[in-house]
Amino acid sequence: MPDPSRPAVPPEERIPPTPSSAVTVFGDRLEVAEHYVALLATTGIDHGLVGPREAPRLWERHVLGCGVVAPLLGPSSTLADIGSGAGLPGLVLALARPDVTVTLVEPLHRRVIWLERAVTELGLGNVTVHEGRAESLWTHRTFDVVTARAVARIGVLAGWCLPLVAPGGRLLAIKGRSIEDELREDAAALTAAGADAWQVEQLGSSVLEQPATLAVLEVGDRTPSPVPDRRTPAKRPGAKRSTSTRRRPR
Numbered sequence: 001m002p003d004p005s006r007p008a009v010p011p012e013e014r015i016p017p018t019p020s021s022a023v024t025v026f027g028d029r030l031e032v033a034e035h036y037v038a039l040l041a042t043t044g045i046d047h048g049l050v051g052p053r054e055a056p057r058l059w060e061r062h063v064l065g066c067g068v069v070a071p072l073l074g075p076s077s078t079l080a081d082i083g084s085g086a087g088l089p090g091l092v093l094a095l096a097r098p099d100v101t102v103t104l105v106e107p108l109h110r111r112v113i114w115l116e117r118a119v120t121e122l123g124l125g126n127v128t129v130h131e132g133r134a135e136s137l138w139t140h141r142t143f144d145v146v147t148a149r150a151v152a153r154i155g156v157l158a159g160w161c162l163p164l165v166a167p168g169g170r171l172l173a174i175k176g177r178s179i180e181d182e183l184r185e186d187a188a189a190l191t192a193a194g195a196d197a198w199q200v201e202q203l204g205s206s207v208l209e210q211p212a213t214l215a216v217l218e219v220g221d222r223t224p225s226p227v228p229d230r231r232t233p234a235k236r237p238g239a240k241r242s243t244s245t246r247r248r249p250r
């Protein structure tokens with residue numbers, strides 16, 4: 001009996017054709033982008049990093065939707081992509097912009113292994129993979145730009161990511177169309193997390209049916225300090241810590 005969790009289509013047949021708009025986004029890096037799409041459609045789906053139904057829209061919804069962000073990156077800047085998953089958007093930006101030094105941050109070991117293989121196979125010398133949560137880099141590293149897509153709502157994301165943004169740097173969060181509401185609802189959390197200013201940008205309207213929507217959060221002249229997690233219950237004097245309680249790194 002066929003395993004219903006396994007896609008029926010053979011891996012090579014899942015690779016979607018390259019749309020003509022891809023050259024506008026990737027220019028002379030198009031071949032590397034095509035190689036990456038082939039990896040997503042084959043081992044990416046087989047290893048469960050991408051859903052099998054995503055195969056036909058890998059270009060439009062995923063790779064082009066991330067690639068249109070590349071012009072926002074400064075020359076030779078440093079970038080951390082938080083919760084990279086299968087490399088979206090971090091790997092796409094690294095292949096589009098070889099001058100940018102990219103760190104993919106991902107806590108799930110299985111995904112890290114896949115990302116490391118993809119980086120080697122694509123010959124990307126400007127990428128390293130960090131196995132861990134964003135919080136594990138707090139106070140160790142900062143980056144000119146931090147990116148994230150589909151990781152958490154904006155107030156939570158700001159708490160995790162802004163302590164990683166260098167003075168004068170930005171968090172670019174690729175979001176859906178409801179981002180205006182999220183920004184309004186989470187405004188207090190954004191300020192508490194150290195965002196100096198924020199706005200919404202739409203990118204890629206000439207190449208995408210649905211342009212990419214970004215929340216851009218700006219940091220002033222100091223990297224924000226981590227905000228204590230308000231979801232962690234206050235410690236009562238004399239109370240014993242449960243062994244399952246996870247402490248956030250300082």
Ligand SMILES: C[S@@+](CC[C@H](N)C(=O)[O-])C[C@H]1O[C@@H](n2cnc3c(N)ncnc32)[C@H](O)[C@@H]1O
Binds near residue numbers: 134149150
């Ligand atoms: C829904 S996936 C999105 C993956 C990819 N960014 C994309 O757009 O397809 C969310 C990813 O965030 C990672 N993640 C969750 N919390 C995180 C944290 N605090 N720091 C870093 N990564 C985190 C998860 O392991 C998961 O791979």
